[in-house]
Amino acid sequence: MxxxxxxxxxxxxxxxxxxxxxxxxxxxxxxxxxxxxxxxxxxxxxxxxxxxxxxxxxxxxxxxxxxxxxxxxxxxxxxxxxxxxxxxxxxxxxxxxxxxxxxxxxxxxxxxxxxxxYKPTRITKRLTISPTWEVYQPESPDELIIELDPGMAFGTGTHPTTVLCLDMLENYLEPGDKVLDVGTGSGVLSIAAAKLGASKVKAVDLDDVAIRVAKENVKQNSVQQQVSLQQNDLVKGLEGNYDVIVANILAEIILKFTHDAFALLKPGGYFIGSGIIKRKYPEVEKALLADGFTIEKTVQDEEWVAVVACKR
CATH class of the missing domain: 3.30.70.120 (Alpha-Beta Plaits)
Incomplete structure (x- = not known):
């Protein structure tokens, strides 16, 4: 071909x-x-x-x-x-x-x-992303391996916006949490959430190719029991009571559903947003505060910003 x-x-x-x-x-x-x-x-x-x-x-x-x-x-x-x-x-x-x-x-x-x-890369204290063709041995008992094939997926998990999201998931997700991954792409954030102990993860994406790819990656990582996938336009029509909502997408897209994200979260739940160019962050912060969130933390890597907002 x-x-x-x-x-x-x-x-x-x-x-x-x-x-x-x-x-x-x-x-x-x-x-x-x-x-x-x-x-x-x-x-x-x-x-x-x-x-x-x-x-x-x-x-x-x-x-x-x-x-x-x-x-x-x-x-x-x-x-x-x-x-x-x-x-x-x-x-x-x-x-x-x-x-x-x-x-x-x-x-x-x-x-x-x-x-x-594409080589095995340690992303956070516990998470390592490795291509499927590499034989990688964990360096410590608590290291978690996410296997991806970049020929199948959008993104290898090593872009700064994804790294920021993975780091925030590791810090804020508690074992047993219910997670919503908006714009899942390759499914890397959903897989990470499952491996970090989430009991249920719903992954949504508007693109049917992304859903097919994410399903393959979810199966590759043996987290089918925790992760369900659905083709959907952001959070439209979704119901639930989530502990964590994560979205690694453009700032312009995050601005479209901050209000709905607040409604879908449990009191005390967290919204983790990344893919935000630094000069666009003030708009995102303004929208989150207007919808009732409290800004818990912001982290910057080069020109990218990730934000953790809490539903108090």
Whole structure:
């Protein structure tokens, strides 16, 4: 089978938004090449090993790559992607020149490209994400392993917004909690919640491909008993009484359901939101406070902010 690599050269501010556009267009995953990764002072607290080749990275800006099957609908899909990226400026997101290039690769080349970027990574004190093809042995009895295949999933779990979410889940989730994961994508947050002791996790996403992928990852990690998946538009029509609601999506999307999230939480429950560009955080904070939340904690990683809000 032939695949088309679509490479978009843009800005760091636009990474999350463009990745989401590629996902919605049916991409099997994203690769992010950022020159700053070569000079970043990586936190080796958990023993990560990063193998980075400078020739894989642009001299400035960020390359965001994804893979689409070569078929009769490819041209229309690429036009759809370009149009969606152009519209990001209407939301105040700086995309730069956002040049788009296409190149054809074989399925074998596509698989090798993924493996080059993806190694076992210790994300938090207890959580390690490992590709399914690696044999990884836990370094301590309380270490929890999440197995993912980035060829199947949107996101490998190592983007700053996901790392922030995983860290907050580890700190605020209590064994036996009921969790709602809004915009689950690859399912990594739902899997982590289950492994951290959640009794029930409902994962929702509007995209049917994401639900299919998340189901495969949930099965791979043997958490089918705790995690249920449903195709749904954010939290519309949902009922429940959750201890934790987690959402790693764009700030603009979080703003659409803060009121409903408050209603779905138990008193004392937590809303964990990430995927928020720093300059957009004041809008999110304002909406959360207006809907009755108390801001419990905010954490920043580079240009990204995660917030923990409590329903007092």
């Amino acid at each position: 032939k695949w088309s690599e679509i490479a978009i050269h843009s800005t760091r501010d636009a990474v999350e938004a463009i990745s989401n556009i590629l996902h919605e267009a049916g991409a099997g995953g994203v690769v992010i090449e950022d020159q700053e990764d070569l000079i970043k002072d990586w936190n080796d607290e958990y023993g990560e090993i990063y193998e980075l080749d400078p020739e894989d990275y642009p001299e400035h800006g960020v390359n965001i790559k994804a893979y689409l099957p070569v078929n009769e609908g490819l041209v229309a899909k690429v036009d759809q992607i370009k149009g969606a990226i152009n519209e990001l400026k209407l939301h105040g997101i700086d995309t730069g020149a956002h040049s788009v290039t296409l190149s054809e690769v074989s399925e074998e080349e596509w698989a090798d490209e993924w493996k080059k970027y």
